[in-house]
Every structure is written in structure tokens, then in C-alpha cells.
Amino acid sequence: MDMKITLPLSFLLCSSSIASAFVDPLARSSVLSRVSSSAAVASWQQPRSFSPRRNNNLQSLHMTEDIDDNNPLSQGINSVSWLPSVFDSDPSRSVFDSATSSDDEDEENTETLPLFPLGGIVYTPNSEHILNIFEPRYRQMYNDILMNGSKRFAVSMSHPSEEGRFAQMGVVFSLEELKEVSEMTGDQVKYICNHRVTGRVKLHKVLNPEAWETRDTYLKVSGTIIDDTGSLSESDDDEEDNGMDESISTKVVSEFKKAVAADAIEKTPEEEALTESFSDLVEIQHDLSEDVRFTRASVRSFGVAEGTEVDPNLWTSIRLWQSYAEQRLVSGQNEMQKEFQERLVEYLKKDMGTEDGGEELPSAIGFQDLSPELQSELVDLQKRMTAELKPLLLEQTLSMQKILEAADHEERVELMRYFVDAERKRLQAKKTLKSMFGGSPAMVASRESSEESIAAAASTPTEKVEEESKSQFFADDEDAFQ
Secondary structure, three states: OOOEEEEEEOOOOOOOOOHHHOOOOOOOOOOOOOOOOOOEEEEOOOOOOOOOOOOOOHHOOOOOOOOOOOOOOOOOHHHEOOOOOOOOOOOOOHHHHHHHHHOOOOOOHHHEEEEEEEEOOOOOOEEEEEEEEOOHHHHHHHHHHHOOOOEEEEEEOOOOOOOOOOEEEEEEEEEEEEEEEHHHOOOOOOOOEEEEEEEEEEEEEOOOHHHHHOOOOOEEEEEEEEEEOOHHHHHHHHHHOOOOOOOOOOHHHHHHHHHHHHHHHOOHHHHHHHHHOOOOOOHHHHHOOOOEEEOOHHHHHHOOOOOOOOOOOHHHHHHHHHHHHHHHHHHHHHHHHHHHHHHHHHHHHHHHHOOOOOOOOEEEHHHHHOHHHHHHHHHHHHHHHHHHHHHHHHHHHHHHHHOOOOOHHHHHHHHHHHHHHHHHHHHHHHHHHHHHOOHHHHHHHHHHHHHHHHOOOOOOOOOOOOOHHOOOOOOOOOOOOO
């Protein structure tokens, strides 16, 4: 079979929306632009050739500070809680549920919700996201939640190595706006929907596991909703309170009150420790002139408060940290493909008649149009990127999932401090190496590369970066990065 792949010249391998959301990390003076919502393709599924059996290579991935007994990710993928696979003989109850639930489970707070698995993506409370809906079963789901008036559904991360298995802790997507675009798109996309994450949801069981294979309808789950934003309990009050002048934006008033409240809250010792650790990290980043680094101004706006009644709060800082991890991945992708892109441009100028400036370089080129040597280099580069970057992507995804399923605010603060401290220690070691080798970037990079390749060798590279490895995260603070 002929390979027909079109590669954008300026993009090539970084084809996920991560790159479009962030400024080129190599542009040191650039500031990350503000993006308030994310767009995702709302029909993710595992490849049909993917086996529901475990991929044991993923169980031993290198995680942050492996030698640390306190590492919350020491068990790899199993560090977070998962529902049983829908292919299990009795997928009615998760292991986590069986271990933590009492016989008199509170059924009063348990609800039946549609489940929308969205690949390897972790969402956090009080964030906004856009989904493009085109798959028939999810068109049906939106019709149903509009008809019954609930306008909400559960979203959970999919297991990275087992098909039909989802994270125990998910979030609730509340529909805020829906646009019918079937005529504009030739019915390829039915709806473009804007959502707000109004809380978390602890999933207990999948009610119709057979639907995962038949695909004739969407999955349904029973779960307990955790109202992290207060918007679920306030919805009734909002309907009754119509006395406010409609010319005044309630959202603006709410944001102002949150900002004022944040300044008045006294930090706990644990929250103070997290703030100091983040401040130390930012200083090291600037000492090293890291390509991806927080601005010093971000230290003042780093929130640690509980809940979402104040802004900034811990959840906003968690999203900021999530964006930082994604930015680092993009930087790694760009650095790895930089040499290949230079060779590709040279090839286009020389072998395609553009060297003398007679024609402009094409914006895209097919894989089959590359020379055999460049085709081989591209395949090797894809394998190397998968081997080196996929473990990092999985690590940051599991970190966010671990924070999401934390029992309370104190545990989330503790987890965040651990991950911030781990990054600070990594950069401190880099700073030490830099001083040992006379500050030579090449020498330091070479030493770091040799150390990281040991961890990368533990996982088996695949032929291409899988679609489910793509993720979409956006920063909420326009002054957060340089």
C-alpha cells in the first residue's frame, strides 16, 4: 500500500493542538498568548487494531523521582484508580470502589450520567472547553441531555494501554452553548459545543458495557458528583434571583469578588510551603535561562486557596502547571525535529528548484515526495520521539489525574508541592552540571540526553505517535510563561 501522508512544512511531527496553543518555546522573549478554551475532536476511540490486553511495557515507565519512596507515581499507570475494563466478565464495580465503599453506600447522591471518554486528557474544575460533535452516538447523547434538561455528562480519561477502561475519577461537563453547524460542514460536524467543568465525579460502574463494542449508543455510568465549583447548587438560586440590573455582568462582579477574597485569605503552612517552592523553581528557571519558564510575575498570582470561590486558587495553579508540562513537551518536540527540518528545507531548495529563490517553499509536502534518505530519517525520528517523549507525556497526564482524584484540598497541595519540588530538583541538578562543565550548553545537553536515554530505552518504540497521545491544554494566565 502506498503511503500518502501530507506533512505541513512548518509543522511536521508536532501535529497535535499543543503546538498551536503555545508560543514556540525557542523564542525566549515570547509570552504565551491567552487562550480561554480548548477545542477537541469529540469522537476519540482506540484504533481497531489495538488489543484490549495489557501493554506491559507501559507498566514500568520512568516516572519522576523513581527512587523516592514517597513518589505518588511509583506504581506507574497503576498509581491512579481505574474502572474495570468493559470487556471484563463483571465490569460492574471498580477495585477502588470495592476497597473504599461501605455496604450502606449513599445511593441518594449517586446519579446516572452519560459517559464521554476523551482519550488521554485530564480536565480540571472550572475550566472551559469546546468540543466538535460528529459521531452518531454522541449526537444522540447531546439530543438526550437537551431533551431531559440536565445538559451535563461525565468525562473520564481512557487507560493508555487497555481499551474500554476508564479512570475512576472524572469530571462533569456542563453544556453552556451549542451551535448547529451541520449545513455549514456538509453534516461532517453536527454541533460545536462550549462547556464548563462544574465539578468532579467518582464513577462507580459502567451500566451498559456492551455499547462500547456495538457503538450503537453512548456509555452510561453511575457516579457521585463532587460539586467543586458550587455552580451546581447555585443554579436554582440563579433562576430565582432576577432582581439584579441586567446591564451589569454577573460574571464580572463574580470575578471581582473572587479576586478580593483571594487577597484576604491567610495561607496555611502547607500552602505557604508550596508557594515558596514554586518561587524557588521560577528563580532557578531564570538563572538557567530555560527556554520554557514562568515569568517572575506569575509567582505573585500563584493561587493556593481551596475551592473556586476565590481567584486565583489552587485549581488555577494546577491548570497552569499542566500547561507548563505541555509546553516542555512541545519544546522537546521542536528541538528533536529541528535538524530534520533544516535538512528538509535544504532538500526543497536544492532538489525541487527553489534554491535560487525562483519559487517559494511549499507549505506542505507529501511523505512520498521525500527522498528515500529523508523518508528513512523521518521514520527514525518518529520512533525516537515516541520513545523519549511518550513517557514524559504519560507522566504529566498521570500527575494531573493523581491530583484530580485527591481526597481533599490538603492532599492536592501536598501532591502539587511534590511535583514542583521534583522539577526544582531536576533543574538544580542541571545547574550543578552546568557549573561542572563550564556552562557549555552542548555539554550539559549531552549529559542530560545520555541520562534520559537510559529511561527511554525501557519502553518499546512504535511505528508512529498514536493519536490518543495527543492532548490539548491551555494556559489561563497570559503572563505565565516566557
